Amino acid sequence: MAVTNLPAVRIHNLGFKYSGQEHLFLSDLNLEIAVGERFGLFGPNGAGKTTLMSLMTGLLRCDEGGVELMGRRVRASDKKVNRLFGFVPQEYALYTELTPVENLQFFGAWAGMSPRQIRKRSAELLGILGLREVSNKAVKHFSGGMKRRVNLAIGVIHDPGILFLDEPTVGVDVQSRLGIVEYLQSLCNNGTTLIYTSHQLSEAELLCERIAFIDEGKIVACGEMKALLATRGQHDLEGLFLSLTGKEFRN
Amino acid sequence: MKLWATIRKDIRILLRDRLGLSLMFGMPVILVIVVTSIQNSTFQLLTKKNVTMLLYNHDTGALSAQFAQAVRNIGMFRVLTVPEKDSKSVVSAMRVNDAMLALEIPVGFSRQLAVRAKHTAGKALNSFGLDGDTLTGPAGVPDLVNLYCSPSFQESVRLSVLGSLSGTLQAMESRLVLRNVYVAINEKPLPDSVENEMLNAQPGIKAITTGNGNATVIPNATQHNVPAWTIFAMFFIVISLSGSVIREKMSGSFIRLKTLPTNYYVALLSKQITYLAVTTLQAVVIFAIGIFLFPYINLPVLRLPSHMWSLLLVVLVCGWCAVNYAICIGVVARTPEQANGFAAISIVILAALGGLMVPSFAMPASLKTMMAISPFHWCLEAFYRLFLEGGGIADVMHNVLLLLFISACLQITTHIILKRKNLI
Numbered sequence: 001m002a003v004t005n006l007p008a009v010r011i012h013n014l015g016f017k018y019s020g021q022e023h024l025f026l027s028d029l030n031l032e033i034a035v036g037e038r039f040g041l042f043g044p045n046g047a048g049k050t051t052l053m054s055l056m057t058g059l060l061r062c063d064e065g066g067v068e069l070m071g072r073r074v075r076a077s078d079k080k081v082n083r084l085f086g087f088v089p090q091e092y093a094l095y096t097e098l099t100p101v102e103n104l105q106f107f108g109a110w111a112g113m114s115p116r117q118i119r120k121r122s123a124e125l126l127g128i129l130g131l132r133e134v135s136n137k138a139v140k141h142f143s144g145g146m147k148r149r150v151n152l153a154i155g156v157i158h159d160p161g162i163l164f165l166d167e168p169t170v171g172v173d174v175q176s177r178l179g180i181v182e183y184l185q186s187l188c189n190n191g192t193t194l195i196y197t198s199h200q201l202s203e204a205e206l207l208c209e210r211i212a213f214i215d216e217g218k219i220v221a222c223g224e225m226k227a228l229l230a231t232r233g234q235h236d237l238e239g240l241f242l243s244l245t246g247k248e249f250r251n
Numbered sequence: 252m253k254l255w256a257t258i259r260k261d262i263r264i265l266l267r268d269r270l271g272l273s274l275m276f277g278m279p280v281i282l283v284i285v286v287t288s289i290q291n292s293t294f295q296l297l298t299k300k301n302v303t304m305l306l307y308n309h310d311t312g313a314l315s316a317q318f319a320q321a322v323r324n325i326g327m328f329r330v331l332t333v334p335e336k337d338s339k340s341v342v343s344a345m346r347v348n349d350a351m352l353a354l355e356i357p358v359g360f361s362r363q364l365a366v367r368a369k370h371t372a373g374k375a376l377n378s379f380g381l382d383g384d385t386l387t388g389p390a391g392v393p394d395l396v397n398l399y400c401s402p403s404f405q406e407s408v409r410l411s412v413l414g415s416l417s418g419t420l421q422a423m424e425s426r427l428v429l430r431n432v433y434v435a436i437n438e439k440p441l442p443d444s445v446e447n448e449m450l451n452a453q454p455g456i457k458a459i460t461t462g463n464g465n466a467t468v469i470p471n472a473t474q475h476n477v478p479a480w481t482i483f484a485m486f487f488i489v490i491s492l493s494g495s496v497i498r499e500k501m502s503g504s505f506i507r508l509k510t511l512p513t514n515y516y517v518a519l520l521s522k523q524i525t526y527l528a529v530t531t532l533q534a535v536v537i538f539a540i541g542i543f544l545f546p547y548i549n550l551p552v553l554r555l556p557s558h559m560w561s562l563l564l565v566v567l568v569c570g571w572c573a574v575n576y577a578i579c580i581g582v583v584a585r586t587p588e589q590a591n592g593f594a595a596i597s598i599v600i601l602a603a604l605g606g607l608m609v610p611s612f613a614m615p616a617s618l619k620t621m622m623a624i625s626p627f628h629w630c631l632e633a634f635y636r637l638f639l640e641g642g643g644i645a646d647v648m649h650n651v652l653l654l655l656f657i658s659a660c661l662q663i664t665t666h667i668i669l670k671r672k673n674l675i
Contacts, residue, residue: 057510061673077675079512087510091503097264109256110511138267154507 006071008162008193009033009056015064016055024063026051026217033210035070035161038194040208040225042201042237044245048217049197050090053166056195057087069162083112086160090167092147093154096140100131100150103139104157111158118157125153128183145176152180162193169200181206201237211237213244220244253513257521264495265525271491275529276536279484283537284548286480291472291550302412304328305344305353312361314423318396321419322354327412341399352412353399360395364420367395368427375428376435395420470639473551477541478634479607482627484537485530485570486598489577492526493590496581500674515675519665523574530570556637561644565637568654569630575661576626582668601625629653 014029026048033039043049054060056067058074058081067074069084087093094103101122108118126132129149134142139150152168165184169177181203188194188207198204204211205225212222221228221244225237234240265271306322308315323330331348341353398416400409426446433441499505499518508515541553556562577594584590602608604618605627614622622628633650636642669675 059506059509076673077509077514082510082512085510087507089503089506091506093503093507095260095264095504097267098260102260102263106256106260107507107511109253110508110513110517112253112512114252151503 006035007032007068008035008037008070009039009195010068010071011052011056011065012068013065014052014055014062014067016051016060016062024217026055027064029065029219031212031219031222033193033195035193036188036191038188038207038209039196040204040211041195041197041214042199042204042211042241043214047214047245049214050166052214053164053195053197057085057164058082083158084160085162085164086155086158088152088155088163088165088168090170092139092151094139094147094150096147097138099136099138100126100153101135103150103154107154108157113158121157121159122153125157128186129153130179143173145172148172148176149180152183156187160192162195163187165194165196165198167198167200168196169198169203177203201241205237213241215245253517254521254524257517258525261495261521261525265529268491271494275484275488275491276533279480279487279533280537280540282483283477283480283540284544284550287472287476287541287545287550288548290476294472302328302352302408303348303350304330305341305348305350306330306332307341307353307355308332309358310356310360314361314364314427315356318356318360318364318420318423321423322416325415325419327415328352345399345401351401351404354416355397355399357395357397363395364424365427368424369431371424372428372431372435375432471551473541473545473553474638477537477553478638479631481534481537482569482605482630482634483598483602483607484533485573485630486576486601486627488526488529488533488573489580489594489598490591492522492574492577493581493584493594494587496522496578497584497587497590500581501586505674509674515669519578522578523571526574526577527567527570530573531566534566534570554638557641558637558643561642561647562637564644564651565630565633565647568651568658569626569633572626572630572654572658572661575658575665579661579665579668582665582672582674601627604628606631626654626657629657 009032011029011031014026015024016026017024029052041049041052051060055062056069056074058076058078061076069081072078072081072084074081095106098106104122104125105115105118108121109115113121122135123132126135129152131146131149131153134146139147142150148169148171152165155165156163163184168184169180172180177200184194184196184207194207196204196207208225210223211225211228213220223231229235229237229240232240232243234243304322306319308319319330319332322328331350333344333348333353341355344350345353396416398413400412429446430441433445499508508518538553538555542555546552580590580594580597584593602625604622605625606614606622607627629650633647633654636646636650640646666675
């Protein structure tokens with residue numbers, strides 16, 4: 001029972017710098033995300049969103065503090081930790097020479113699924129994400145929206161409890177975006193914890209309950225979306241975003 | 252399950268990469284056929300009368316006619332007798348007749364040869380204490396014949412031609428010397444039977460190819476080139492495989508692989524198994540071409556070694572070494588351009604150092620020590636032990652162990668770099 005009371009993600013006193021940097025890029029970060037929560041992480045380009053996501057998924061190693069997923073400390077290539085989550089990176093994390101089915105077969109096997117489980121889950125996902133008719137075509141012939149949907153399907157093939165999404169709808173048409181958002185909402189309804197970054201703030205309004213804004217390596221605001229909007233006297237996320245991070249260009 | 256799924260993924264990607272496949276199979280096959288054909292024609296250059304020689308005989312004496320016939324009898328040249336012309340027109344006549352050589356017998360050849368023979372015979376008689384003064388003539392006779400060579404004629408072949416002509420001329424002169432000495436001593440001509448017995452009984456040279464006692468393979472262009480360029484083909488996969496490793500490393504899929512509960516070594520092991528199968532298949536294809544296609548294109552047929560298990564072992568070990576080299580380059584390089592450039596150039600350098608392009612015995616001493624770092628050298632030596640010397644497993648074991656050592660070094664390097672780059 002104690003396990004269920006643990007947060008899905010716990011970040012404590014986290015500090016990180018890239019090699020060659022003198023000062024910490026991320027410093028003194030503290031954050032907890034509850035199980036089943038829909039959490040949005042926003043900030044300007046270069047604010048540290050993708051870096052933070054890489055630290056949460058073990059792709060980068062913390063210099064200070066640490067990250068825990070379901071009470072387990074995140075370490076690079078830790079099999080037990082890696083079983084807990086799914087990751088949909090910003091890039092197309094798939095083999096374009098292969099078909100969606102072949103991609104799901106391969107990544108499903110790497111996630112530790114049996115061939116029978118992979119077959120069943122693939123059929124389900126391809127149907128939900130509207131890819132059944134093209135399931136045996138090489139992904140390289142797909143449009144950007146279709147590739148994004150395959151990218152998402154691979155990230156959830158093993159039905160992870162925690163799902164990290166780094167700009168999952170960038171560069172896709174309205175139909176594909178709606179399809180992806182609807183599917184993510186259905187995942188949340190089934191208890192999946194969602195940690196999401198995007199510049200599509202209208203989409204985030206549909207998806208997220210709690211949000212955090214990160215700027216220059218620090219969390220500048222964190223809380224329930226409605227409460228934050230009210231505190232700052234804003235009507236939408238875009239206004240809130242600009243009020244917290246300013247209008248200057250970021251390089 | 253994970254390994255099998257990864258192997259299936261790698262095979263699928265490989266089979267859909269037509270350009271990569273043509274590079275790995277098509278190019279080496281073309282290379283083997285072209286290089287073997289060229290080397291075969293070089294082997295046959297001096298044995299099948301492929302060298303055209305123009306013959307200008309300005310002399311009217313009997314000895315020049317005998318010499319011309321002796322040159323024809325050498326068997327190395329296709330001799331075209333050309334009407335008398337001045338020396339200036341020789342070069343243009345060579346171009347017109349596509350001749351690499353022209354032999355000019357000048358006016359007075361017969362007389363000069365006779366004078367030289369008399370002079371030598373006289374000196375010989377004097378040294379015996381007999382009176383040879385009547386035979387002595389002027390010493391320091393100028394060159395007897397002129398040989399014109401095309402500038403594109405290889406130096407080694409030119410020396411071989413000079414040796415043959417010189418030997419022929421020497422034999423004629425010896426015959427005349429013998430006649431002169433005989434007449435001077437016996438005051439009658441040398442009988443033909445005695446002359447032939449003395450001059451035609453040349454000392455015999457038996458050429459013996461070294462190797463195992465039961466070796467029956469005669470070295471030829473095929474036996475030399477097919478194994479050599481099979482190794483080159485195996486190492487040619489470095490371009491494709493290192494590119495595959497680096498593309499995967501740079502793509503988003505690698506990020507995903509790192510976040511899944513499977514070690515990246517599974518991916519590397521899969522690549523090793525898949526590409527080892529490719530190198531083995533390359534060897535099978537190239538050997539099959541040597542056996543079945545070569546006879547149809549007038550090339551010597553490839554004779555496989557009798558120790559087939561040893562051959563399989565050498566093919567697998569050479570292939571594995573090539574695969575490890577490719578993976579190491581793929582892990583070290585940061586971009587596909589770096590990997591492709593380094594892979595292509597390093598293969599050529601290692602092949603040259605390994606003795607694929609120039610025989611290792613002909614290399615300078617400084618490069619001979621560097622030969623040891625080239626896996627090509629150990630691969631080639633192992634193949635030659637089997638294909639040319641009729642060797643068995645014991646004969647190739649030294650090379651196999653060295654190749655395994657090189658492979659182990661490459662694996663350790665790969666592991667260290669993967670760790671250092673935080674890729675595993």
